[in-house]
Amino acid sequence: MSQLDPLPQTTSATKERVAYLDNARYWVMLLVVIGHSLTQFTQMDSARGVYTWIYAFHMPFFILISGYTARHYMGDARQVRRIVSTLVVPYLIVEISMQMILRYYTDSPDPYMFLSPQWLAWFMAALFVWRITTPIWRALKYPITTSIAISLLVGLIEVPNVLALPKILGFLPFYVVGLHMTRERFEMLADTRIRIASFAVLAGAFWYCYTYSSGWTLDWLLWKQRYDEDPLLADPLEGVMQRGELLVVGFVLAFAALSLVPRGRSWTTRMGERTFYCYLLHGYVILILRHEFEVFDRLQPYGAEAALVTIIVATVVANLLMLKIVSTVFRPIFEPRLTWLFRTDPTPAKPKDISPT
Incomplete structure (x- = not known):
């Protein structure tokens, strides 16, 4: 067995950052932005295969990391202030503004449903619920088994979309497994043989999705409908089996992707420190391009070329939104200090990273 590389880290007076995790955040954020951009082209086989491959594991990947970075959460005053300023406030800003934008262009939702997230703000709500x-x-005693049972069974009953509860409960096992990950377990993924196998698994999954996804019901990948709801239309056993398959695929591909993430510091490490702003802002770019300029409708006739151009542009946009100037400008908005709202905490800050992304 080859020697495993340690996870490099940098420390500051207020928090610890691990280069490996920031690298992982960078790469998964590219997948998030590309996946959201390709949503407009899922009726085309060329884009549908890429979209399906991304959606099979990009959120499990993201949620595993989020669970791991939340493992020190104890609910003290400092941490409560942190989740309010970095989860609750961004959720309200993004969800309210995006529903208003959609209402302007499409007359929906009507009425407004600010506690029922319509798009990407669901992840802010999920992180809040999972964190607390x-x-x-x-x-x-059996947290992983319990979370899997909840995920499998939630699709059998009607759960209101308040704070995206169906998705929160569906994706729950990935967060719980992330909570129980350790540095040593991540280091095991760096073994050369595991990395080779991981590359083969991801490549094989890509080929399979690209070849066979044309007949699949992609709504399974959204993790929010009841099993018997249109368009899933599955009986209880079929629904549980399909959700179980998605859990297995999500875990396998997420760990394969985590295995391939570089361990050392690089430019992706610095970009990965600022994925929070990219996540919050990229949706506005997509909405404006879609509704104001009708870019996706104009690209539609070009088929595979349109999908390729979309992937390239989405990659560029994601990198631009992870630049330092973006975080500098938007930090006061999305991460307000809120000193007027909370009491002064007499306890010193602990060196733990509980950032939402």
Whole structure:
């Protein structure tokens, strides 16, 4: 067995950053932006295959990392202030503004449903719910088994979309597994043989999705409908089996992707420190391009070339939104200090990274 590289880290007085995790954030954010951009072209086989491959594992990948970085959450005053300023406030800003934009262009939703996230703000709501329930998942005797059972069974009943609860419960196992990951387990993924196998698995999954996804019901990848709801239309056993397959595929591909993430510091490490702003802002770019300039409708007739151009442009946009100037400009908006809202905390800050992304 080859020697495993340690996870490099940098520290500051207020938090610890691990280069490996920031690299992972960078690469998964590219997948997020590309996946959201390709949503407009899923009726084309060329884009549909790429979209399906991305959606099979990009959120499990993202959620595993989020679970791992939240493992120190105990609910102290400093951490509560942090989740309010970096999760609650961004959720309200993004969800309210995006629903208003959609209402302007499409007359929906009508009425406004600010506590029922319509698009990407669901992840802010999910991180909030997962974060505040973290002590429960540490206390349970069988937390992973419990979370899997919840994920499989939630599709059998009607769950209101308040704070995206169906998706929160569906994706729950990835967060709980992330909570129980350790540095040593991540280091095991760096073994050369595992990396070779991971590349083969991801490449094989890409080929399979690209070749066979034309007849698949892609709504399964959204993790939010009941199993018997249109367009899933599955009986209870079929629904549980399909959700179970998605869990297995999500875990396998997410760990394969994590295996291939570079360990050392590079320019992607610095960009990965600022994925928070890219996540929050890229949706506005897509909405404006779609509704104001009708870019996706104009590209539609070009088929595979349109999908390729979209992937390239999405990659460029994602990198631009991870530049330092973007975080400098938008930090006061999306991460307000809120000193007027909270009491002064007499306890010193601890060197833990609990950033939302």
